[in-house]
Amino acid sequence: MKAFAASFLFSLALFLTLTAGSGDIGIWDIGMWSPEILILAVSVAIISGTVSRRFFCSTGSLRMGNPVRWLTILAYFFGPFMLAMIKANLDVAYRVITGKIRPGIVRIRTGLKNDLEVLVLANSITLTPGTLSVDVDEETNDLFVHWIHVDEGCEIDELCDGSKVCGSFPKWARRIAG
Secondary structure, X not given: OHHHHXXXXXXXXXXXXXXXXXXXXXXXXXXXXXXXXXXXXXXXXHHXXXXXXHHHOHHHOOHHHOHHHHHHHHHHHHHHHHHHHHHHHXXXXXXXXXXXXXXXXXXXXXXXXXXXXXXXXXXXXXXXXOEEEEEEEXXXXXXXXXXXXXXXXXXXXXXXXXXXXXXXXXXXXXXXXX
């Protein structure tokens, strides 16, 4: 029940944040939301909480329900992730203009322990332009990443130093989901 409650509250807060300001200033409106939006928010949060409770609070722990982790996620998103995103956008633009690409798939040793850490890292890599997480070795949690320009220090289809591809992402994945 705790897992459902944490997932429900997170989903409700996210929905209400994304729809803030949808209500008019009228007699039936409640703050920034109309009654219809509030009913929809609760309905979506119930469905989302039911579906995601096992993922959000895996193994019965409420580790992702901790508000400190939410602040860590925000710090990661607005700090190192956005910086990496800007640099990757500029790099991809440069590669498109000059045509200097050397695409390939590299294997990155992550050193991560659980599935949620690997998920956070894989999504961070995929959301960064010029890279795409293709596969995961489930025994070692190594990631296979398609990279738009494989550097000279990395050989295509071989183990590569992940710092060139994902920088500090694994360290942040451990902080967020470890």
